[in-house]
Amino acid sequence: MARCSNGLLGLLNAGVLVLALAVLGGGIWLSHRAATTDCERFLERPVIALGALLLALSLAGLAGSLCGASCLLWLYLVALFILIALLLVFTAFAFVVTNRGAGSVVSGRGYKEYRLGEYSTWLQRRVEDSENWARIRSCLRDGSVCQRFGARGESLQQFVTNNLSPIQSGCCKPPTGCNFTYQSETMWVKPSGFNATNDPDCNTWSNDQRALCYDCQSCKAGVLANLKNDWKKIATVNIVFLIFLIIVYSVGCCAFRNNRRDNSYPAWK
Structure with a gap:
């Protein structure tokens, strides 16, 4: 059971890696197609940035959990904590600014x-x-x-x-x-x-x-009415994503403790 959290974290990050590759591929596709409108140019950069961020996080999580790299896993947990905090702030902000307005x-x-x-x-x-x-x-x-x-x-x-x-x-x-x-x-x-x-x-x-x-x-x-509807949907999806990230973060903390215990345990024992 000691290494169960490490394996579970690796499995979760493998799923995030697949998602990151799909998002990044979508952003690259947008940038290489005939992007002649402001809408297309506006969308491609955030999509590529999100894909790159998810890719970096998933690779760090995989390396930290499966290779026992405690330092890398610690950086992964810090980055994941910041992402969770930012998503919480954005979700609360989205609900506040879209609270008013109706046709x-x-x-x-x-x-x-x-x-x-x-x-x-x-x-x-x-x-x-x-x-x-x-x-x-x-x-x-x-x-x-x-x-x-x-x-x-x-x-x-x-x-x-x-x-x-x-x-x-x-x-x-x-x-x-x-x-x-x-x-x-x-x-x-x-x-x-x-x-x-x-x-x-x-x-x-x-x-x-x-x-x-x-x-x-x-x-x-x-x-703004259209934006309000979209933001409320995004905020709802964010809540589900936040629950997933909190679970990943909790498993990551367990994996980090396992790595530290393994690295500090004398080899002759």
Whole structure:
């Protein structure tokens, strides 16, 4: 039983090694494909960094547990402890900043509309930053979300009963309060003599398919609504991953004690 923890730690890290190779391979694939959009360039570096980190940790854990390298195993445990702490902080932060914000139900409509002021101040600052929003807007355009949405060719009655995604509702159409005339999903006619309303998005809206409502406050709110849903899913996955890491850390501590005991035990005994 004395070496059971070492073998178990080696087995767990072998699984992490396979995961690391898969993540790293995905990041390298992203970097070598035709990465012409900001979205692809934004994704590839974090994926490669995560894969490299998991690879280094798994190799250190394997060497420390199976080869009896106490110094290497100690460094592995320190790095693992820091990773656990960072994941705990990120998970708590994700739940806090996504606690506020929800779409507003529109009478007679199947979709919701989103307002930027309903979300946390930290999230609002992220999308109100001009450089950040330029990258996000590029992702929305390159992703052709509104172009696919506008190709449905639905009637007004069909359109108003749709359960639109936050981005479709906020970025691909004007706010309902503007009272524009429906032509198609992404084509709306301003009424004659239209004047500015209390909603600046009504003036921001454009029938230019490259513009639409990408600079609207409602679009930024739609992006945050989508981000909120994604972060909550990630935070939930993080909790499961944290439980796994804590188990690995506990087994690693047992393996470290085994290594120290073996290294300090006199050979003649």
